[in-house]
Amino acid sequence: MKRIAVIGAGIGGIALASNHDVVVFEKGRGVGGRMASRYAHAFSFDHGAQYFTVRDPAFAALLAPALAAGAVAPWTGSIARIADGIMTDLAEPRDRHLVGVPNMNSAVKALADGLDVRLGVEIAPLRGHTRQGRHLTSTDGVDHGLFDWVVSTTTAHQTMALFANNAPNEGALCATKMAPCYALMLGFAEPIELPWIAARVSGSPIDWIGINSTKPGRDTSCTTLVIHSTSHWAQARLGQDIELLGVELAQALHQATGIDPDLAVFRAIHRWASARRLPQPNSRPYIDPLRQLAATGDWTSGSRVEDTVLSALDLADSIERE
Ligand SMILES: Cc1cc2nc3c(=O)[nH]c(=O)nc-3n(C[C@H](O)[C@H](O)[C@H](O)COP(=O)(O)OP(=O)(O)OC[C@H]3O[C@@H](n4cnc5c(N)ncnc54)[C@H](O)[C@@H]3O)c2cc1C
Numbered sequence: 001m002k003r004i005a006v007i008g009a010g011i012g013g014i015a016l017a018s019n020h021d022v023v024v025f026e027k028g029r030g031v032g033g034r035m036a037s038r039y040a041h042a043f044s045f046d047h048g049a050q051y052f053t054v055r056d057p058a059f060a061a062l063l064a065p066a067l068a069a070g071a072v073a074p075w076t077g078s079i080a081r082i083a084d085g086i087m088t089d090l091a092e093p094r095d096r097h098l099v100g101v102p103n104m105n106s107a108v109k110a111l112a113d114g115l116d117v118r119l120g121v122e123i124a125p126l127r128g129h130t131r132q133g134r135h136l137t138s139t140d141g142v143d144h145g146l147f148d149w150v151v152s153t154t155t156a157h158q159t160m161a162l163f164a165n166n167a168p169n170e171g172a173l174c175a176t177k178m179a180p181c182y183a184l185m186l187g188f189a190e191p192i193e194l195p196w197i198a199a200r201v202s203g204s205p206i207d208w209i210g211i212n213s214t215k216p217g218r219d220t221s222c223t224t225l226v227i228h229s230t231s232h233w234a235q236a237r238l239g240q241d242i243e244l245l246g247v248e249l250a251q252a253l254h255q256a257t258g259i260d261p262d263l264a265v266f267r268a269i270h271r272w273a274s275a276r277r278l279p280q281p282n283s284r285p286y287i288d289p290l291r292q293l294a295a296t297g298d299w300t301s302g303s304r305v306e307d308t309v310l311s312a313l314d315l316a317d318s319i320e321r322e
Helices: 011-017 057-069 104-112 156-166 231-236 242-257 305-321
Strands: 004-007 022-026 038-040 043-045 072-074 079-083 086-091 098-100 116-119 134-137 143-147 149-152 178-188 198-202 206-211 223-229 266-277 286-288 293-295
Touching (some): 004 143, 011 305, 022 143, 043 223, 057 305, 072 104, 098 104, 149 156, 178 231, 178 242, 198 242, 223 242, 231 266, 242 266, 286 305
Parallel strands (some): 004 022, 004 149, 079 198, 149 293
Antiparallel strands (some): 038 043, 079 086, 134 143, 178 223, 178 266, 198 206, 206 223
């Protein structure tokens, strides 16, 4: 049997591991990656991915047990379009929007159930491999053993750093550029009545407003908002004082919706350095049968959860055939 190590316990790494006998290494304290959730005081926020769609039967099959167990559920309601402070549209989405319950990362936790996931292990750049395999070492110097295949599901940039001398010189893995995003989280002690669960915003530093507390399984006695900046706005402000950027986004929220951000009793801001890939042609996952190295992620076919999962399943099949 092949000994396979997967680096990264986001949805891609966990989807890949579901088909194999593998060990998953994750530098964070929990699984989920960018399907992230933060808990603060009485509030919880999904400050990364907001929802996901399931169009492909392979993803539907993978997700079926989590849906049946209630760890994934539809997020229903109307989505507004707000342009220059005016609501121009209010409609139910065409596709079903799914979320983790009670938090976005619960979806990944459910898929990871029963897998060998080692948390808090940051894998160091790889060294060469021998006929016996390749040793994986973490940045604290601990040796995690020999593996036949090493698969990175980290971002393209992180994968290039991990593969070090073994990295390819051309192809999508090298060429991918990611865009940043700032996520402002606001917690209000009272419910705020709005006709929408989320809004797509234009003519503003804000791209998206999600009313987190309208998702299934959340506390509805309060209101939690997740506000995502546009990539363009974030890119132009990288390195600036993050708290001041939070103030700017809060003002933009007021201009777009009339919601008074000063009524929030909790405020935090998070910077996603690599939120989504910039437009580029789609590619297959990376696989090097000679070095027994492979990589997948949202750099292959799009920055959506479903794209990431389908690429991971594609790569799992390719490794199986090797
Ligand atoms: C702000 C934002 C909003 C988004 N909104 C949506 C949305 O609404 N709908 C949607 O479908 N998608 C959305 N996405 C995209 C979606 O979140 C991603 O496409 C998907 O979660 C990527 O999963 P992944 O497993 O490929 O990578 P990640 O989730 O990034 O997982 C990679 C993991 O690798 C770990 N790692 C990195 N380096 C190491 C190392 N050296 N050793 C060990 N572990 C390591 C990281 O800690 C991380 O957990 C959004 C993303 C962001 C940031």
